[in-house]
Amino acid sequence: MKTAAEILAAFDNIRRAQNAGVYAPHKPLLILLALARVQRGEPRLVDFNDIEGPLKRLLVEFGRSGSANTRHLPFWHLRSDGQGAIWKLSGPRELLARPAATAPNLGELRLNHVRGGFPIAVDKALREQPGLLEAVAAQVMDAAFPETLHADIAAAVGLSLDRSTIIMAGERTAPAYVQSEHRHRDPGFRERVLRAYEYRCCVCGFDLRIGQVSAGLEAAHIQWHNVGGPDVEPNGLSLCSLHHKLFDLGAFTVEPSEFRVVFSQQAIGSQRGRDGELRHHGRPILPPQQRDMLPAPQYLGWNFKNVFKTPARRVGG
Numbered sequence: 001m002k003t004a005a006e007i008l009a010a011f012d013n014i015r016r017a018q019n020a021g022v023y024a025p026h027k028p029l030l031i032l033l034a035l036a037r038v039q040r041g042e043p044r045l046v047d048f049n050d051i052e053g054p055l056k057r058l059l060v061e062f063g064r065s066g067s068a069n070t071r072h073l074p075f076w077h078l079r080s081d082g083q084g085a086i087w088k089l090s091g092p093r094e095l096l097a098r099p100a101a102t103a104p105n106l107g108e109l110r111l112n113h114v115r116g117g118f119p120i121a122v123d124k125a126l127r128e129q130p131g132l133l134e135a136v137a138a139q140v141m142d143a144a145f146p147e148t149l150h151a152d153i154a155a156a157v158g159l160s161l162d163r164s165t166i167i168m169a170g171e172r173t174a175p176a177y178v179q180s181e182h183r184h185r186d187p188g189f190r191e192r193v194l195r196a197y198e199y200r201c202c203v204c205g206f207d208l209r210i211g212q213v214s215a216g217l218e219a220a221h222i223q224w225h226n227v228g229g230p231d232v233e234p235n236g237l238s239l240c241s242l243h244h245k246l247f248d249l250g251a252f253t254v255e256p257s258e259f260r261v262v263f264s265q266q267a268i269g270s271q272r273g274r275d276g277e278l279r280h281h282g283r284p285i286l287p288p289q290q291r292d293m294l295p296a297p298q299y300l301g302w303n304f305k306n307v308f309k310t311p312a313r314r315v316g317g
């Protein structure tokens with residue numbers, strides 16, 4: 001049996017595909033799906049044909065455009081992470097013997113009923129050590145996605161996450177690791193960004209207060225904090241809860257020349273959606289108090305490339 005600390009460390013070693021600075025959520029989503037299966041007591045190995053559909057739906061919702069086309073890659077490549085400590089495959093020997101560079105295509109994985117899952121020792125530990133599965137899930141989630149999306153992703157993969165169990169498991173097993181690896185959030189970020197935009201949503205102007213306190217207003221990272229986005233005003237937008245969620249899902253972004261809100265062609269609504277959300281399309285954001293607080297092109301560029309669901313709706317007719 002592996003210790004909880006060993007398992008948490010193995011999952012932390014996953015280096016997400018960062019080819020040319022493109023962030024890929026494939027491996028984290030596959031792992032979360034597999035963890036949910038273990039949590040439900042399903043068998044260790046799953047046929048690619050049975051997990052392909054759910055993974056595709058997750059990539060469409062939480063990945064950038066086109067992510068779902070490469071849904072077979074994490075199923076194949078995850079076995080190379082951590083020297084095989086995370087993922088094992090089972091299937092025809094000549095297929096499995098292929099080097100990493102010649103990954104089978106979707107059809108080959110389907111036809112050969114290649115099965116994948118956590119290694120036996122990891123699977124056993126996840127099933128038997130209370131709180132470990134939840135701690136791994138929280139760690140993978142924290143590393144890959146902003147907090148605004150955690151509850152939605154957990155619901156979509158069918159994972160129940162009790163934060164109190166996770167914290168207990170983390171403290172008991174690997175406190176040093178948890179503290180050293182997590183980037184600190186600057187507690188002043190939210191306040192600075194909200195103040196820069198005068199406590200309004202910069203998309204819709206929402207500025208409700210309860211007494212003296214802003215309600216439903218959040219500071220969004222343009223380049224996600226968990227993938228290196230800094231806690232500075234040019235990487236922040238003051239957004240209401242709804243626009244924060246839509247921004248993190250890639251329904252809209254902000255273009256860097258005139259700071260106009262640009263919605264995705266994939267964001268489609270009936271009458272209420274059109275009158276409500278899409279009326280913001282093409283309009284500049286409400287400006288911050290100072291020009292040097294405006295969103296910086298490099299962060300907007302990251303957001304457009306990695307989060308926004310292309311193609312963009314046209315601006316100006």
Ligand SMILES: [Zn+2]
Binds near residue numbers: 202204205
């Ligand atoms: Zn808003």
